[in-house]
Amino acid sequence: MVERIKARTLRKRVLKRIAFVDVKPVEAPRRIVQLVVKDPKLIEEVDKLDMQDLIEAEVERVGEDLVVKSLKVLFKNLEPFPIAKKEHGPDFLLRMRHLAIRGIRYPKIFYVEHVVTWSAIKHLVDEGRKRVHPPLIIASATEGGAILFPVDRFGERKFFLSESAQLYLEAMIFALGKVFSLTTSSRMEKSRTRRHLAEFRHLEAEAADYGFEDILDAQERLVKAIVRGVLEDEDASEIVKEFRGKRMDELDRLLKEKFPRITYDEAIEILRKKGVDIKRGDDLGADEERILTEDFEVPVFVTLYPTEQKAFYVKRVPDRPEVCYSADLMLPRYGEITTGGEREDDYYKLLEEIKRRGLKPEDYRRYLDLRKYGSIRHSGYGLGIERFVHRLLDLEHIRDATPFPRFYGRSTFV
């Protein structure tokens, strides 16, 4: 049976009387197919092929082989493809990212990212959440930091790129109850680490009538739904196995076991027992997070952080106002993957907290209105898609978890 195939060449091995060409079919570029060429005239043609030429071939299946019967070059490279089969440095691959994504490794990563994203969205919709579309140009900071990207002169005023949709989601719960958004958040954090991007895909959710425990449960369900979705997808599951090597049991346990929940105070105690010089009130740095999670096999929630360490909008624990209803979900040996909590719903307490932190109440007038005109207990969380993929695939650097990464310290972008 002869079939026609349109494909892009990837590698070739040409011998005297036989040639082999690895190609990626146009309609399924993640698949690598080996074509066998025996006809002397066609071998001559194959010898002239460059990587990434687009060919059309008639092939016949002979046993295991796909034997080429005819060959036509539809698009010929004008110059040799710059990306070789062998090793490249990170800088070169970033400069060439628009071409590198044609390779073997990147398509796998971005396919998994698609499955991760889709599994998350499907889970949230199945749970009754509605997807909403918050703005990306904002007037004032969500968390009051100096990390905002300014939008240069939009009219008279200066605006910024959003670093979180949270404040808008809090408004939207009054329209739709349980909502979520998937937007691009931008943060000018001057971070040069393998888990930071200046621009990342931010999945955020907010729900009316959700308390602190409810939102922890919601985050646990989401993380499990994503992992389940990936494992149930045959291709994605295979890719994850390939990237993670033997460490698949960790994912099986993640699905089966309830995520432990320890308080910040308990985390400090654990660290002290492990010989870390730390006391209550201190920040949990990267080292501390790693040491803390090294004995856990599944993600662990660290809850009830000191109020001073968290944002102004987090609700304080009524009989212990020095701590608040905020939790980070930490992955073993990685660190934070989500942060969530219950929001302060009392107008006067929120106003007082804004003033106490030196923020301007007029910048948060509309946010305060959400409490002024009849509020409700509510909670939410945020998850970084790239971080999830980074950890799921055990990638060296988070910048490989997005096609066109932007991060601090790089002067040019593809």
Added chain:
RNA sequence: GCCGCCGUAGCUCAGUCCGGUAGAGCGCCCGGCUGUUAACCGGGCGGUCCGGGGUUCGAAUCCCCGCGGCGGCGCCA
């Protein structure tokens, strides 16, 4: 904002400590090979040694400044 490392062929790097006329592998071009799969074997082409200044008879190599890249801290998802 802070700490550390690096810049040599299209790509990945050696040569830098201890100054003396530029190297390898891959890619590319040519030739060989009946089953390859990072094919293999032989040959060839290919260089502003990041830029500028200084020391020296002589600088890829030592010193200073600049630019670019990489890792980490803090911050965060």
